[in-house]
Amino acid sequence: xxxxxxxxxxxxxxxxxxxxxxxxxxxxxxxxxxxxxxxxxxxxxxxxxxxxxxxxxxxxxxxxxxxxxxxxxxxxxxxxxxxxxxxxxxxxxxxxxxxxxx
Amino acid sequence: xxxxxxxxxxxxxxxxxxxxxxxxxxxxxxxxxxxxxxxxxxxxxxxxxxxxxxxxxxxxxxxxxxxxxxxxxxxxxxxxxxxxxxxxxxxxxxxxxxxxxxxxxxxxxxxxxxxxxxxxxxxxxxxxxxxxxxxxxxxxxxxxxxxxxxxxxxxxxxxxxxxxxxxxxxxxxxxxxxxxxxxxxxxxxxxxxxxxxxxxxxxxxxxxxxxxxxxxxxxxxxxxxxxxxxxxxxxxxx
Numbered sequence: 001x002x003x004x005x006x007x008x009x010x011x012x013x014x015x016x017x018x019x020x021x022x023x024x025x026x027x028x029x030x031x032x033x034x035x036x037x038x039x040x041x042x043x044x045x046x047x048x049x050x051x052x053x054x055x056x057x058x059x060x061x062x063x064x065x066x067x068x069x070x071x072x073x074x075x076x077x078x079x080x081x082x083x084x085x086x087x088x089x090x091x092x093x094x095x096x097x098x099x100x101x102x
Numbered sequence: 103x104x105x106x107x108x109x110x111x112x113x114x115x116x117x118x119x120x121x122x123x124x125x126x127x128x129x130x131x132x133x134x135x136x137x138x139x140x141x142x143x144x145x146x147x148x149x150x151x152x153x154x155x156x157x158x159x160x161x162x163x164x165x166x167x168x169x170x171x172x173x174x175x176x177x178x179x180x181x182x183x184x185x186x187x188x189x190x191x192x193x194x195x196x197x198x199x200x201x202x203x204x205x206x207x208x209x210x211x212x213x214x215x216x217x218x219x220x221x222x223x224x225x226x227x228x229x230x231x232x233x234x235x236x237x238x239x240x241x242x243x244x245x246x247x248x249x250x251x252x253x254x255x256x257x258x259x260x261x262x263x264x265x266x267x268x269x270x271x272x273x274x275x276x277x278x279x280x281x282x283x284x285x286x287x288x289x290x291x292x293x294x295x296x297x298x299x300x301x302x303x304x305x306x307x308x309x310x311x312x313x314x315x316x317x318x319x320x321x322x323x324x325x326x327x328x329x330x331x332x333x334x335x336x337x338x339x340x
Contacts, residue, residue, distance in 0.1 A: 017169060025219055047327050060279050093280060
């Protein structure tokens with residue numbers, strides 16, 4: 001099924017996207033309201049919260065260009081050394097820019 | 103861990119304001135990317151009102167860029183729904199991880215703060231909650247800062263898009279990646295977490311290569327979470 005982007009079509013498409021995204025924003029807490037929160041659930045949740053980030057980042061590092069890899073590596077090193085996010089992010093972006101400039 | 107005292111459940115406006123301010127630096131980069139989105143959307147033939155409406159109501163950058171890839175004189179409905187859902191499915195996981203700290207809020211507030219849940223403010227809020235501090239201000243205030251930046255930038259993209267024709271060459275595409283990595287590195291580090299991350303990373307990569315597009319975040323996160331539920335930390339006795 002296709003929607004024409006002429007006329008009201010664009011509005012319908014935007015509303016569909018908004019509704020789907022809203023389901024994802026609300027679905028997690030809705031489902032969890034039926035799950036008993038015990039120690040195992042807490043362990044699942046805390047392991048999953050770090051894993052979300054790792055799962056986003058890994059393909060970025062493996063399939064990205066060398067600039068992307070330089071950015072992530074630099075961010076990790078600076079973060080380990082100074083333990084402050086903003087300098088680490090800034091260093092990562094500068095690393096990517098320099099790498100792509102060369 | 104979720105031993106919640108009542109103070110952290112109240113939504114105080116000074117905390118929301120503090121959260122707003124704390125996420126302002128990252129919002130500047132969100133704004134730059136929104137400008138790039140506005141430009142790309144305009145080039146696909148979307149008018150200004152539609153671009154602003156989409157960014158205001160959807161507020162999920164990666165899925166909006168993906169929607170532009172499907173854009174033409176007609177847009178296929180099912181692929182659009184599947185793509186938007188798959189890319190934004192990580193919100194489901196974010197909501198689930200936030201639940202222990204949101205469950206005692208009144209329902210309207212609980213679902214209300216989730217309207218602006220996004221990668222950066224979620225990661226900051228989780229870090230605060232895990233450290234025993236209130237993250238609600240970060241979640242709501244920070245989310246509002248990023249939402250405003252995303253909407254404003256998308257609109258600006260109509261007029262000033264060409265000024266940042268190639269944000270990639272300046273490394274700007276890496277802002278969110280570097281931010282999220284800084285959150286990972288700044289978090290809890292021990293052998294158990296390290297093993298969980300390795301499992302999450304390898305399952306995400308395998309899913310990225312062999313499973314349908316955009317499934318890797320959910321697969322990797324669930325694999326890490328399930329391992330965490332099976333291999334539990336020893337309970338600290340008080």
